[in-house]
Amino acid sequence: MITKPEDFNDAYVTILNAPYVREPPYDVKGAGGVLAKGQVVWVHSSEVPRIRSGPVRAFVDYLGVILVNANYLKSV
Numbered sequence: 001m002i003t004k005p006e007d008f009n010d011a012y013v014t015i016l017n018a019p020y021v022r023e024p025p026y027d028v029k030g031a032g033g034v035l036a037k038g039q040v041v042w043v044h045s046s047e048v049p050r051i052r053s054g055p056v057r058a059f060v061d062y063l064g065v066i067l068v069n070a071n072y073l074k075s076v
């Protein structure tokens with residue numbers, strides 16, 4: 001398991017299957033996949049104002065830091 005950075009402290013959940021891209025240095029640039037509906041992600045507090053649209057940085061326990069479209073996220 002990858003340790004969650006302390007500054008990713010706002011919990012969100014995916015409302016649909018959500019495509020994501022992994023952020024370096026956790027993986028090769030451009031690698032990604034799809035998060036299942038209901039997946040909990042942790043969002044950096046500075047990203048919360050942008051949560052209505054566009055890509056945001058988020059943390060997932062087994063992936064590390066990713067980029068996911070905010071349209072797929074809902075606050076828990």
